[in-house]
Amino acid sequence: MNKFCLQEDYCKDNLQLNSLINHNFMQCKKCKLKCIRKGWYKNTQRYCCKSCNIYQQSNYIYKQRTEADTNMIITLNNEGMGISSMARVLGFAKSSIVRHIKTIAASIVSPFSHELNQDYEVDELQTFIQNKKKICFLMYAINKLTGRVIDFKVGQRTKENLSKVIDSVLFRSPHKIYSDGLIVYRSIIPAAIHRYSKHCINHIERKNLTLRTHLKRLNRKTICFSKNLLMLNACLKIYLWGKT
Numbered sequence: 072m073n074k075f076c077l078q079e080d081y082c083k084d085n086l087q088l089n090s091l092i093n094h095n096f097m098q099c100k101k102c103k104l105k106c107i108r109k110g111w112y113k114n115t116q117r118y119c120c121k122s123c124n125i126y127q128q129s130n131y132i133y134k135q136r137t138e139a140d141t142n143m144i145i146t147l148n149n150e151g152m153g154i155s156s157m158a159r160v161l162g163f164a165k166s167s168i169v170r171h172i173k174t175i176a177a178s179i180v181s182p183f184s185h186e187l188n189q190d191y192e193v194d195e196l197q198t199f200i201q202n203k204k205k206i207c208f209l210m211y212a213i214n215k216l217t218g219r220v221i222d223f224k225v226g227q228r229t230k231e232n233l234s235k236v237i238d239s240v241l242f243r244s245p246h247k248i249y250s251d252g253l254i255v256y257r258s259i260i261p262a263a264i265h266r267y268s269k270h271c272i273n274h275i276e277r278k279n280l281t282l283r284t285h286l287k288r289l290n291r292k293t294i295c296f297s298k299n300l301l302m303l304n305a306c307l308k309i310y311l312w313g314k315t
């Protein structure tokens with residue numbers, strides 16, 4: 072067995088494919104027609120399918136990401152594991168984990184719901200990016216009844232960024248929006264539906280604690296914060312909306 076090939080099924084497939092190879096041809100993995108020899112990649116013969124026009128090899132030295140790996144990455148991310156820990160557990164390179172997380176996050180779309188006349192809470196959660204001098208905020212809104220995160224934005228606590236979160240709440244025709252006493256909220260939320268006090272946002276304050284407990288990169292007084300805004304955004308997206 073190839074030492075890089077860890078999955079038994081994967082090896083069986085490769086053995087079957089190897090048996091089909093003669094000197095010049097290989098069976099296409101997609102359409103099962105003949106592929107012709109065409110070029111080399113790192114001392115391995117490459118083949119090209121005439122009908123699909125896809126390049127392929129009889130043997131791959133690197134492990135391919137499977138559906139099970141994707142589910143595992145999502146689970147480990149939601150359990151608060153960092154990139155290095157995931158790389159150690161799954162046997163991938165750190166750069167591969169980063170690439171996979173970005174791909175998974177790109178495939179997740181924010182949930183759209185038809186809820187009307189609901190109550191929402193908005194708040195911000197402070198964290199760091201790259202180093203402790205660079206403070207950044209997670210600004211998000213939850214449905215007061217279900218606790219589900221409607222929308223979030225990661226970045227500086229500016230009126231523009233907060234408006235993006237508030238706009239997606241206003242889009243749902245809310246009954247009331249509860250926030251803390253941050254002055255900028257009063258200029259972007261219509262006064263008729265706005266309630267502000269530090270005592271009326273206990274659901275989202277509890278959610279802050281859950282996020283800080285579940286995701287290591289959001290812990291307080293830590294060195295495990297995100298090094299990149301994109302990765303923080305991707306990991307949050309998977310945690311909040313990518314649960315399997």
Ligand SMILES: [Zn+2]
Nearest residue numbers: 099102120123
């Ligand atoms: Zn083909």
